[in-house]
Amino acid sequence: MSCGPLVFLAAFFAFAASWFGLVLAPQFQVGRLQQETNVVNTTELYPSARPGLARQGLEVYRAAGCAACHTEQVGQTGTVCDVVLTDAGTNHAALIETLIRSGLGRSNPGQYLSELPKPVRQGLNKEEADFLATALKSAGAKADVRIVPVGPDIARGWGKRRTVAEDYLYDDPVMLGSLRVGPDLANVGVRLPDPNWHLRHLYAPRLEVKDSPMPPYRYLFTMRRIGWQPSPDALQLPGEFAPPPGFEIVPKPEARALVAYLSSLRTDAVLFEAPMTAPSAPAAATATNTPAK
Amino acid sequence: MIEDPSSSKSPAARPDTAQVDASCRVPLFVLFGSAVSWAVMASALALIASIKFHSPDFLADCAWLTYGRVHAAAVDAQLYGFALQSGFGAALWIIARLGGNRVSQPWLIGVGGKLWNLGVLVGVIGILAGDSTGFENFEMPRYAGWILFLGYLMIGLWTALTLHRRNEGRLSPPQWFFLAALFWFPWIDSTAHLLLLVFRVRGVEQSLIDWWWSDNLLLVWLSLTGLGAVFYLVPKLAGRPLHSDRLALFAFWTLILFGSWAGIPAGAPVPAWIPALSAVATVLTLIPLLAAAVNVRQTLDGHCRALAANPAFLFVGFGVAAWLAAGVMRIASALPGISPITSFTWFGVALSELHSYGFFAMILFGVIYCSVPQVAGLEWPCAGSVRAHFWLGSIGILLSALPLAVGGILQGLKLNDAGTGFVELTKGTLPFLRASTLGDLLMMIGNLLLAVNFVRLSVRFGRARLAPSCASFAADLKPAEVKP
Amino acid sequence: MSLESHQPVSNASAVQEPQARAALAPVWLIVLMFMLLYCGAVYFDQNGGWFDSRIYAPYQTYTELESFQPKGGGPDLARGKAVFDTICALCHGANGEGKPGQAPPLAGSEWAQGSPDRMIRIPLYGLSGAVSVKGQQFNLAMPAMGAALSPDDLASVLVYIRTSWGNKGSVVTPEQVSAIKAKVGNHPQPFTVDELNAIQ
Numbered sequence: 015m016s017c018g019p020l021v022f023l024a025a026f027f028a029f030a031a032s033w034f035g036l037v038l039a040p041q042f043q044v045g046r047l048q049q050e051t052n053v054v055n056t057t058e059l060y061p062s063a064r065p066g067l068a069r070q071g072l073e074v075y076r077a078a079g080c081a082a083c084h085t086e087q088v089g090q091t092g093t094v095c096d097v098v099l100t101d102a103g104t105n106h107a108a109l110i111e112t113l114i115r116s117g118l119g120r121s122n123p124g125q126y127l128s129e130l131p132k133p134v135r136q137g138l139n140k141e142e143a144d145f146l147a148t149a150l151k152s153a154g155a156k157a158d159v160r161i162v163p164v165g166p167d168i169a170r171g172w173g174k175r176r177t178v179a180e181d182y183l184y185d186d187p188v189m190l191g192s193l194r195v196g197p198d199l200a201n202v203g204v205r206l207p208d209p210n211w212h213l214r215h216l217y218a219p220r221l222e223v224k225d226s227p228m229p230p231y232r233y234l235f236t237m238r239r240i241g242w243q244p245s246p247d248a249l250q251l252p253g254e255f256a257p258p259p260g261f262e263i264v265p266k267p268e269a270r271a272l273v274a275y276l277s278s279l280r281t282d283a284v285l286f287e288a289p290m291t292a293p294s295a296p297a298a299a300t301a302t303n304t305p306a307k
Numbered sequence: 308m309i310e311d312p313s314s315s316k317s318p319a320a321r322p323d324t325a326q327v328d329a330s331c332r333v334p335l336f337v338l339f340g341s342a343v344s345w346a347v348m349a350s351a352l353a354l355i356a357s358i359k360f361h362s363p364d365f366l367a368d369c370a371w372l373t374y375g376r377v378h379a380a381a382v383d384a385q386l387y388g389f390a391l392q393s394g395f396g397a398a399l400w401i402i403a404r405l406g407g408n409r410v411s412q413p414w415l416i417g418v419g420g421k422l423w424n425l426g427v428l429v430g431v432i433g434i435l436a437g438d439s440t441g442f443e444n445f446e447m448p449r450y451a452g453w454i455l456f457l458g459y460l461m462i463g464l465w466t467a468l469t470l471h472r473r474n475e476g477r478l479s480p481p482q483w484f485f486l487a488a489l490f491w492f493p494w495i496d497s498t499a500h501l502l503l504l505v506f507r508v509r510g511v512e513q514s515l516i517d518w519w520w521s522d523n524l525l526l527v528w529l530s531l532t533g534l535g536a537v538f539y540l541v542p543k544l545a546g547r548p549l550h551s552d553r554l555a556l557f558a559f560w561t562l563i564l565f566g567s568w569a570g571i572p573a574g575a576p577v578p579a580w581i582p583a584l585s586a587v588a589t590v591l592t593l594i595p596l597l598a599a600a601v602n603v604r605q606t607l608d609g610h611c612r613a614l615a616a617n618p619a620f621l622f623v624g625f626g627v628a629a630w631l632a633a634g635v636m637r638i639a640s641a642l643p644g645i646s647p648i649t650s651f652t653w654f655g656v657a658l659s660e661l662h663s664y665g666f667f668a669m670i671l672f673g674v675i676y677c678s679v680p681q682v683a684g685l686e687w688p689c690a691g692s693v694r695a696h697f698w699l700g701s702i703g704i705l706l707s708a709l710p711l712a713v714g715g716i717l718q719g720l721k722l723n724d725a726g727t728g729f730v731e732l733t734k735g736t737l738p739f740l741r742a743s744t745l746g747d748l749l750m751m752i753g754n755l756l757l758a759v760n761f762v763r764l765s766v767r768f769g770r771a772r773l774a775p776s777c778a779s780f781a782a783d784l785k786p787a788e789v790k791p
Numbered sequence: 792m793s794l795e796s797h798q799p800v801s802n803a804s805a806v807q808e809p810q811a812r813a814a815l816a817p818v819w820l821i822v823l824m825f826m827l828l829y830c831g832a833v834y835f836d837q838n839g840g841w842f843d844s845r846i847y848a849p850y851q852t853y854t855e856l857e858s859f860q861p862k863g864g865g866p867d868l869a870r871g872k873a874v875f876d877t878i879c880a881l882c883h884g885a886n887g888e889g890k891p892g893q894a895p896p897l898a899g900s901e902w903a904q905g906s907p908d909r910m911i912r913i914p915l916y917g918l919s920g921a922v923s924v925k926g927q928q929f930n931l932a933m934p935a936m937g938a939a940l941s942p943d944d945l946a947s948v949l950v951y952i953r954t955s956w957g958n959k960g961s962v963v964t965p966e967q968v969s970a971i972k973a974k975v976g977n978h979p980q981p982f983t984v985d986e987l988n989a990i991q
Binding site for chain 3: 553
Binding site: 039043044090091092093140159160161176178284286287288289290291292 | 842844845846847848849850856858859860861
């Protein structure tokens with residue numbers, strides 16, 4: 015053990031290995047990602063840089079340490095396929111025969127022929143789905159195979175697919191979070207699109223979510239005397255949360271920025287690394303104000 | 308940089324233990340003294356953060372005291388203020404002791420320690436003011452990072468020089484551990500600081516560097532320093548030789564090789580090979596865990612009971628047990644079947660508490676209780692409070708970590724069942740959080756006892772040193788009385 | 792209680808720092824390490840995606856990942872854009888605005904958005920003679936591209952043309968392209984407007 019320099023060198027390389035493996039090598043893979051053009055069904059580059067106000071909101075998110083309780087990463091445990099009948103064709107007898115043979119049962123298979131497009135089988139693996147789609151096509155019908163990512167996070171409505179490195183290209187700093195005291199926010203812009211909901215929720219979390227353990231962020235708001243007429247920005251607060259008469263609660267610029275950032279959080283683009291059938295446009299529009307389970 | 312044993316200085320030039328200890332006095336008082344105050348500070352901040360879970364409105368209207376900031380400030384005060392700082396002190400003392408030589412430039416190390424504390428203070432205030440970097444375990448703002456690094460350079464450089472100028476040629480296992488820790492810290496710190504804050508990398512690469520930094524600081528650095536102290540204190544307190552230095556070195560190499568790859572969580576949004584490799588490395592940390600456990604067990608060889616009378620040994624014993632428990636928890640939570648349940652839950656918090664408080668802080672309390680009386684030449688003013696600190700600390704840790712671990716597993720099971728409403732499952736963790744707040748309170752009282760004891764000892768020391776020197780100042784100072 | 796009294800340090804001389812024996816590491820530990828290394832290698836082989844930067848859990852291989860790429864959702868527009876930029880944009884302009892004396896515009900063109908059966912034939916076999924686009928007269932020759940492009944690429948670029956710059960044409964599938972190839976067969980001369988107008 016007197017061969018100090020040798021030991022020092024050996025320790026140096028033992029340590030350096032992890033630096034090369036976990037710092038340098040990923041830098042070539044994920045640190046140098048560019049905007050992707052390989053996004054299905056759109057010519058837009060993904061991801062796009064956040065607009066200015068949302069960029070400021072990220073700073074508010076960072077300064078307040080929101081990442082201590084919220085993650086921004088959606089997990090996925092698997093991928094399944096749904097077979098969707100889009101066109102029943104003309105040979106209904108052959109189609110029904112195929113559907114019954116595919117395991118749908120004999121009880122009223124005719125129901126699958128109306129109100130198309132309609133999913134006929136869900137949760138299949140890729141081979142089964144392709145087999146069924148081919149069988150339906152040979153029966154003269156048309157069928158799509160939909161790629162559906164699954165997992166508890168997705169079932170909670172926190173996202174449509176797992177998040178990948180590409181999704182975070184323009185976040186600086188990237189705050190993935192490690193603890194879920196609050197729900198995941200990776201896709202909150204799609205899930206909760208109403209900025210006024212967010213403002214009320216920041217001011218008084220328990221106003222919007224009963225029993226929420228989230229602390230209020232009243233320091234992002236000012237209470238002021240109502241002037242000539244009430245400000246259009248003032249929060250609409252019921253009962254116990256309302257300010258004293260003659261006063262109103264208005265968000266500071268920080269609160270607006272934070273809400274702009276939250277609204278800009280969306281990870282529903284289709285990427286090669288996380289394939290899925292693009293969520294149809296109306297689905298996003300009908301997203302409600304209710305927080306995900 | 309390491310001397311040949313044949314060139315060891317003649318025995319006549321070797322200072323005796325008392326002289327070695329005396330040379331450690333200034334740096335240890337600075338490093339340990341401030342570390343203890345940061346421990347109190349950190350546990351107070353952690354308590355505030357913890358209370359917010361039961362009453363979210365508690366101190367909520369002040370931006371400085373919002374949960375996210377207080378939590379980050381508590382973590383960093385504990386990490387930088389207590390863990391790293393006391394680790395530097397322990398490394399210095401044991402390196403000087405084992406080398407049988409005086410500390411090089413103790414005053415400069417003291418100045419380095421002061422600079423480090425300035426950095427921690429600036430950083431914690433910065434975090435509370437909203438300047439956190441947003442990176443977990445690396446929240447210290449950029450301006451504080453520079454001061455910290457400069458402070459470390461002064462401490463680390465002269466600690467390394469102390470090791471270099473040792474009188475004992477052979478390096479013993481604790482010195483290996485400390486040397487590696489001494490050298491690894493500036494590497495990981497500069498990597499994280501430069502790549503995260505100065506020449507910022509893009510996207511998830513930031514998270515990867517942050518995970519790599521956290522793992523190498525918490526798992527590798529804390530374990531290296533803590534085990535170095537264990538492999539010194541256990542034989543020392545037991546009065547028996549270390550069972551095997553080869554086994555200790557085996558633990559050393561496997562810890563470096565496997566531990567440094569272990570930090571990337573399973574679900575991370577990075578290419579699959581990175582978390583897969585990390586999971587394998589985490590499971591392989593079982594090897595250093597077992598190697599160290601076997602070594603400590605064989606060294607004691609059933610002499611535990613007699614040693615339990617010594618409170619310093621209690622701290623070390625508890626620390627080793629907590630290290631093993633945290634290690635097993637870490638390995639379990641990396642296994643493919645279990646990681647989806649434990650990820651993003653309080654289980655991870657329990658694990659890191661058990662590791663950095665239960666293991667590292669307890670071992671370092673042991674070192675502080677052993678070393679300070681030696682370097683000061685004074686007993687602890689209140690021996691009873693040492694024991695009280697042990698019981699408060701150990702019960703506090705258990706009360707904090709165990710409920711969080713159990714609550715975390717329940718939370719994880721419910722998180723994986725989309726049928727359970729999110730608010731409902733969060734409410735389910737509250738009883739466990741209450742227990743953990745109580746644990747935080749006990750730990751804070753324990754830390755306070757140490758701080759009070761430390762202050763009283765310093766006051767006594769000051770009186771003992773100042774009174775004669777004042778007297779002799781009046782009666783004309785004699786050169787013989789000035790001790791080195 | 793005195794701490795000092797329990798410490799062997801207090802009455803030890805300088806040389807009595809703890810010594811270490813040189814017992815060997817137990818064999819079972821080494822064996823365990825190699826067993827874990829083996830299991831780790833197997834696990835990595837299955838789940839690591841072999842350092843591929845595009846494979847994320849839960850996907851294990853590139854083939855598996857590729858098999859899940861959605862196909863039914865329509866042709867790949869990015870691919871269409873790439874084809875357009877390399878081949879068509881030279882004459883028709885990067886935004887389909889056309890170039891006087893070279894090619895008519897595609898943006899807003901009634902041809903580009905019209906019958907897919909006509910539209911497919913133009914790049915496949917070419918177009919010569921007088922043609923009216925957006926009220927302007929052109930008399931140019933468009934070369935045949937059919938040999939150079941696969942049905943997939945042709946369908947992608949046609950969808951790109953028919954859905955970009957405000958165009959609202961229907962989707963063209965590779966099957967339609969193949970069908971027209973098979974139907975028309977060998978057609979050595981470019982189509983003319985009259986021939987195209989005969990097709991619905």
